Structures are given as C-alpha cells and as structure tokens.
Amino acid sequence: MRQRRTPPPGTTSRRSFLLAVGAGAVGTGLLTEAVPAFADSESPGLTRGDAAILRFLAAAEILETDAWQQYNELGGIQDAEVPGGSGSAAYTAALEVLDSDMPQYIHDNTEDEFTHFTFINAYLASKGKETVNLDRFRTLPSSKASGAQQIGRLTNLMQLTVDTSWWTRYRSRTKNPDFGDTFPQAVPALKQGQFPGIPRSNDDLSPQDHIQAIANTAGFHFAFIEQGGTSLYPSLAQRVTHPEVLRILLSIGPTETMHFQTWQDKAGNAPPLTDPTNTQLVFPDLNSPPFGGEDFQTSLIMPEPTIFLDRKFPVCSIIRPTQTEGAAMGAVKALTDNGLFRGQSQEFFGVLHDLAEAADAARHGH
Numbered sequence: 001m002r003q004r005r006t007p008p009p010g011t012t013s014r015r016s017f018l019l020a021v022g023a024g025a026v027g028t029g030l031l032t033e034a035v036p037a038f039a040d041s042e043s044p045g046l047t048r049g050d051a052a053i054l055r056f057l058a059a060a061e062i063l064e065t066d067a068w069q070q071y072n073e074l075g076g077i078q079d080a081e082v083p084g085g086s087g088s089a090a091y092t093a094a095l096e097v098l099d100s101d102m103p104q105y106i107h108d109n110t111e112d113e114f115t116h117f118t119f120i121n122a123y124l125a126s127k128g129k130e131t132v133n134l135d136r137f138r139t140l141p142s143s144k145a146s147g148a149q150q151i152g153r154l155t156n157l158m159q160l161t162v163d164t165s166w167w168t169r170y171r172s173r174t175k176n177p178d179f180g181d182t183f184p185q186a187v188p189a190l191k192q193g194q195f196p197g198i199p200r201s202n203d204d205l206s207p208q209d210h211i212q213a214i215a216n217t218a219g220f221h222f223a224f225i226e227q228g229g230t231s232l233y234p235s236l237a238q239r240v241t242h243p244e245v246l247r248i249l250l251s252i253g254p255t256e257t258m259h260f261q262t263w264q265d266k267a268g269n270a271p272p273l274t275d276p277t278n279t280q281l282v283f284p285d286l287n288s289p290p291f292g293g294e295d296f297q298t299s300l301i302m303p304e305p306t307i308f309l310d311r312k313f314p315v316c317s318i319i320r321p322t323q324t325e326g327a328a329m330g331a332v333k334a335l336t337d338n339g340l341f342r343g344q345s346q347e348f349f350g351v352l353h354d355l356a357e358a359a360d361a362a363r364h365g366h
C-alpha cells in the first residue's frame with residue numbers, strides 16, 4: 001500500500017513551512033478547518049498535495065466568480081440563479097453586437113464559476129481539509145455605472161491589460177508555448193495600456209464607439225480568463241493522487257474549455273474600431289492585412305493541430321499549454337499581469353502566492 005503521508009526526501013522543512021503558513025492563516029480566518037465526516041484513517045483521504053491543488057483552484061474560482069459577477073450585474077441576466085445588479089442597457093446593447101445571446105452566456109459563465117468554488121470548498125470540507133475564503137479581501141470599488149451593486153470587490157475590471165496572444169496561440173500549426181514559443185497579440189493595443197472592461201460610470205456609456213470599445217475589451221477578456229482555466233486544470237491534474245480528485249479536475253476543466261470556445265467565437269465578432277476617447281485603443285480587422293490568414297482569421301475557432309510532447313510526433317489538436325511545473329504560479333502571474341488585482345493589498349498577493357506555491361509543490365503520490 002502506498003504510504004501517502006510520508007514526504008519524499010528533502011521536503012520536510014518545506015512542508016513544515018507551508019503548514020506554518022496555513023496555521024497562521026487559520027488564525028486570521030482565511031482558511032477554515034472543517035470537521036471531517038469520517039476520520040481520515042477510515043476513508044480514502046486526500047494527500048496534502050491534493051488538498052493544496054484543490055485549495056488553489058477554489059481560490060482561482062472565487063476570483064473568477066468575482067470578475068464574472070461584475071460582468072453579469074451590468075451586461076448579463078440578473079435573476080434568481082445569478083442575483084445582484086440591474087443591468088446597464090447601453091453596455092448590454094454593445095455586448096450584443098458580438099452576439100445577441102451574450103447576456104445569457106455571461107449569466108451562465110457566472111453561475112458555473114460560482115458552482116466551481118462552492119463545490120471544491122464543500123468537497124475539501126467533506127474530507128476534513130481547510131477550505132478557502134477570500135472575503136476579507138473584498139476591498140476594491142464597484143463600478144459607479146447604474147446597474148452595478150455598490151459592494152467591495154476582489155477583482156478590478158476597470159484597468160485591464162488584456163493579453164490576446166491566446167488568439168494566435170490556438171491558430172498556430174507550428175508552435176506550442178510548452179516548447180518555449182511566444183505568440184503575437186491579436187489586439188496589440190489591449191496589452192499596452194489599462195482599459196475598462198465594464199463602464200466605470202454612466203459617463204462611459206457614450207459616445208457609441210467608446211462603450212463599444214469597452215464591450216470589445218470585455219469580449220477579449222472573457223476568452224483570456226477562460227483559456228487560463230482551460231490550461232490550468234489539465235496542468236494541475238498531472239500531479240494529483242486520489243482518483244476522485246482527478247475526476248473533479250477532469251470534470252471541471254473541460255467546462256472552462258467550453259466557455260473559452262464560446263468566447264473565442266464571440267471575440268471574433270468585435271467590430272473593428274478606435275475608441276474616440278482614447279485613440280491608443282484600436283481594435284483591428286482581424287480578417288484583413290496585416291492581420292488575417294491562418295494566424296488571425298476569425299473563423300478558425302477550433303484549435304489548429306500543433307506540435308505536442310516532441311517534434312518527432314505528428315501534430316495534434318490540443319489544449320496548450322499543459323506543462324505542469326509551476327502551473328499555479330503561472331496562473332497567478334497571468335491574472336496579475338492582466339490587471340485584475342490592481343489596488344489589492346500586499347497581504348492578498350502574499351496569500352495567493354502561498355496557495356499557488358503549495359499547489360505547485362504537490363506531487364503525484366504525496
């Protein structure tokens with residue numbers, strides 16, 4: 001029988017450190033020790049690594065939910081499934097330029113994220129493991145636009161720096177980020193400044209091309225967020241131990257991919273324009289030179305096959321990246337670079353760093 005709780009040689013001091021971090025956090029209410037339904041010795045409990053991976057995913061899902069909730073309040077459908085907010089007609093209309101079903105998709109994506117973190121935390125609690133609660137970091141301001149709730153937020157959607165290289169990454173037949181390859185931006189301007197993905201106030205609702213630029217930014221940001229989850233789950237699944245934890249990651253991860261697939265299709269409908277209030281923000285016509293062709297054309301919404309594992313193999317249509325080393329910390333860096341946490345406290349970044357570090361220390365069997 002596998003000795004799950006025996007740390008591999010050389011990891012004892014690191015484990016002690018991580019536990020100390022966790023213990024400190026319990027005292028401040030971040031992590032909640034749950035009462036196990038069954039003693040670990042009587043049920044197939046989770047390894048420390050499994051719990052760390054699930055906790056990091058719970059944190060990521062809480063942060064995703066917070067962002068999607070803000071989008072839903074202003075541009076989605078506010079109902080019993082996803083309550084809060086009362087909508088912004090001008091913003092919603094601009095989103096509907098990308099697809100008339102955008103409010104429904106925003107609503108459904110928001111609800112999905114809520115169920116992801118709620119489920120993972122409940123599962124951790126059922127195994128007697130610490131759960132994740134980030135409520136004390138809900139300190140960022142809400143949009144002042146009519147339709148948004150006035151509550152503290154975890155994420156900032158009003159100063160986004162959106163990386164749109166996922167667009168060309170999934171269209172390349174010859175490159176793979178796991179081989180060290182890099183990819184050009186679909187919308188270079190979005191990577192070179194700070195732009196709102198939601199109206200900051202009612203002043204942002206006009207002129208028409210300005211609120212459309214905000215909706216376009218949101219359209220590309222939706223896909224950025226969801227391609228991250230699309231890679232994160234398979235990347236971390238490679239290091240879990242318990243078959244049921246693997247099942248959880250293999251069952252949630254592909255829903256992120258379903259989201260990404262939808263958003264990639266909708267982003268391609270964002271009308272080319274220049275924001276009249278900030279002419280730096282240009283959305284190019286992705287179907288015309290110097291864009292267009294295989295790397296940019298908007299109809300290529302399924303992954304192009306590319307190199308995988310080793311160039312000696314034939315190309316394969318795959319999710320990329322899926323390399324597992326440092327995957328959690330990579331996700332934190334991508335979300336931070338995205339501007340999602342602008343204004344958050346050093347303590348917030350410290351907690352997120354610790355959760356990611358613990359997840360990345362997890363190894364199959366431990």
Ligand SMILES: [Fe+2]
Binds near residue numbers: 061064112113116256
């Ligand atoms: Fe999710």
Ligand SMILES: [Fe+2]
Binds near residue numbers: 259
């Ligand atoms: Fe997601």
